[in-house]
Amino acid sequence: MIEIKKICKKDVPALFEDSDFWNHPFLSVSKHRLYAHSKNPNCGNDDVVLLLAYLNNELVGYMGVFIDKIILDNTEDKIGWLSTWWVHPKTKGSGIGREILDTMYSLNQGKIGISQFTPSAKRVYDKSGYFVTLKENHGIKAVLRSNLSFVVPKLLPWTSKIKKGIDTMDAVLNFGINFKLNIQKSFIKRELKNVTLEYLNIIDNEVLNIVNKFNKNHISPKDASFFEWLKAYFWVQEAPLLELTNKNKYEFSIYDKSFNVYYIKVIENKACIGFLVLQKRNHVAKLLFSYYDTTKDSKVMANIIKLQSIVQDTREIICYDESICNELRKSNVFLYKTKKDKHSIISKTFGKDNFDDITMNFGDGDCSFA
Structure with a gap:
């Protein structure tokens, strides 16, 4: 029963x-x-x-x-x-x-x-007849450094047995890559000479005004209470001794060696011009939310993301913000870039089947948390 x-x-x-x-x-x-x-x-x-x-x-x-x-x-x-x-x-x-x-x-x-799903789950959702397509977001994965230790075991699970060898390959390759990135870092800093950043744990009124100004047509407009909650209660906890945890008892995200979410207030010439929410899990950075004037400040935002990623030993950046993606595509700091697609679905109960008029951020749904 x-x-x-x-x-x-x-x-x-x-x-x-x-x-x-x-x-x-x-x-x-x-x-x-x-x-x-x-x-x-x-x-x-x-x-x-x-x-x-x-x-x-x-x-x-x-x-x-x-x-x-x-x-x-x-x-x-x-x-x-x-x-x-x-x-x-x-x-x-x-x-x-x-x-x-x-x-x-x-x-x-x-x-x-x-807001995200595996292909096998998608087949079950389709079979249920409950859902329609919500959004098909198209973005970019921009690779800064060699990340074989993450990519290879995903493609060839048996290689987890030779993890130390793959880690060594990453270290050797990234030695030379880091030399190049350190030179490029100085050029990015020059382009941000009039920019000041504040790293927040709660958003202030200036940031809230920016969020409210640039959240038009968002499917899920965020407020101060959401951002305070997101920052305070991570679904993934940092566990430096990951191998000693009970992570194998749970089929989903529970711990990882490093995990954080950064609230970045962007100030230029003493005026707040933007707000970025950037998640970093191990060597991968994801832009969850971005609020700024896309007609003139996308390059500044992209430079901030690149600079932080270089400094933090990030290997991959995943982004679905169209204007920032365009700036990342033009940049020469990356080893390569590939397309990223993210599909989301929603129940027919809402009585809507065309969602061209709404914006869905990478962090909407449960994607901010894991």
Whole structure:
């Protein structure tokens, strides 16, 4: 018999203290992710944050959801962005995966979306008949340094056995590359001679004004409470001793050797001209949100991202901001650049199938957190 148990925001404190739940052979959520849901300013006490699936009284699957607010056709609505979905392989053919999806759809009155997904998950979403395409964002992956230690094991999993050798190859290649980047760094600094940066943990009124000025048509306009929450409750925690953690109990992001989100206030000639939200996880930087005048300041923003990436030993930059992508494409600091595509879908329940009039940032949905 299949049973689906819902965990609402109000249930989080009790689940947090349930030792049996945390000692289960696999994790359905991490403690810090669960706690973050309980602090989500857009999540009500009765909103679902997690579904637990049982087959014959055995926990065999789960689905997580991130509650957010969106604006479509000038109307604000609540949405649940599906953030995790996993079922035990032994349940294949039981229909429990579809049961989890149907339950989440029903509990949210059909108002759900997915901001990123694997090809296999996409096939299931398509088969459900619930969704339409929300956005197909086209961006860039700009590679600054050799990153074989990340790329090769993804393509050839067996090479994880020779990780030390691949790391050595990266080190050798990057020795010469770093010499080149250090020279280029000085030229970028000259172009930013009138620019001052402030690194924030909460946004001030100047930044909020910039955000409000340049968030027109955004599907999910962000406010001060969102940015304060995002900075305070990472879903991925830094774990220098990663190999000693319980990360293998969870199928999704839980720890990594380095993880941070930077709030960068950009000031030129004593005036705030922009705000960048940049995530860095290990050697990869992602531009989550950007607020600035695209007609005249895109080069400044791109230079800031390049300079920080050089200084931080970043190897790859991923960006979907069209104006900044154009500047990155023109730059000669990179080894190479490739196209990046990000697809998102949304429920037909919202009654809309053309989303050309809205902007979806890389960080919208659950993409800011992992």
